[in-house]
Amino acid sequence: MRYPATHKQDTRARLLKTTGALAKRQGFAGTGVDGLMAAAGLTSGAFYSHFRSKGELLEAIVQTELQRSGKLFSGKSRKQLLRIVEGYLSPAHVAQPESGCAIPALASEVARASGATRQAFEQGVVAMKDSMAAATASDAQAWSVVAQLVGAVELARAMPSQALREALLKGVLENVRRQLEGAEGVADPGKSA
Amino acid sequence: MRYPATHKQDTRARLLKTTGALAKRQGFAGTGVDGLMAAAGLTSGAFYSHFRSKGELLEAIVQTELQRSGKLFSGKSRKQLLRIVEGYLSPAHVAQPESGCAIPALASEVARASGATRQAFEQGVVAMKDSMAAATASDAQAWSVVAQLVGAVELARAMPSQALREALLKGVLENVRRQLEGAEGVADPGKSA
């Protein structure tokens, strides 16, 4: 073999990084195998030494990306979560999907993807909710926070007016902040789930 | 002319209805002009008598769809809004995107569409927020509710487990209900199902 033993894994890791970024920016269906490979400095012919199909790549991207963001939220204190949430709801995150969270970027495509892809996605979403639940009054509140984060980013990315985007992000942040802070002070009775 | 004077407008209206439903279910990019026209009982050749390009169709779909859902929310009482929100966050709405709200179904594709399309979308989103603001304590709260509705439906559609989908929808509904009820002065316990 002309390549070192770790070459394939290294290449695969590099592919997941570059194709993940591209998929989050242009949409997974929005870029061909050709473009995905070019972004990693390779040609389309080499693609199928790493993945059996383009759909399998999406599954791997979702797995990798959501595991990465999972670590970002996992085991954080309330104060740390607040900082993370502020970044999540920032104009910078809205403007740079390629380095941001895969959940709002790929949700609608995952909805039409394979069962394995959807399960990997779901696992990541649940992890995010569980991490959030450490700072909310209930599981229901944690779901509410996750839905707000995802919905706000998704909506902001589709809205052309900067002023409206900022009003949206600010409004949602204000409310999420209350949900995260309120967990300790208020002793909120609204528990279910 | 072999066709009655209203034929073209009628056909256009029918096209917007059927293609809107298809786009919401399969994604706009997910169906070709061929399939879109077949759904209305026509062939692809006739498409360009109504729209100059596929992108122009998306703009028209967004305009029509969001105007329609705008009317659903507009001028409603708090009690009416609650009922509408319950339907929005129902498993039925998650399972039937073709007859549901276009905002979660098309948001990610609109984010990469033309300026005119994005503006039509934004206008619809703002209308929804404004209608919601009639029953919330503030504009920020109204944005929060809209983000939750959109995010919850989008996430639920990507999640394969029915139990988790229902937990998500239930949790978000519980919180939104509080935001809508809280505007007048809390009260009203025993409502969280």
Added chain:
DNA sequence: GTCTATATCGGGATAGAC
């Protein structure tokens, strides 16, 4: 206005050389 037929392009996937 709608149809059939077609031009043109791009994307997913494979084959064989290195």
Added chain:
DNA sequence: GTCTATCCCGATATAGAC
């Protein structure tokens, strides 16, 4: 493992008959 070349199909858009 990667490259170049290619097959095959689907998608946008156009041309001309009715």
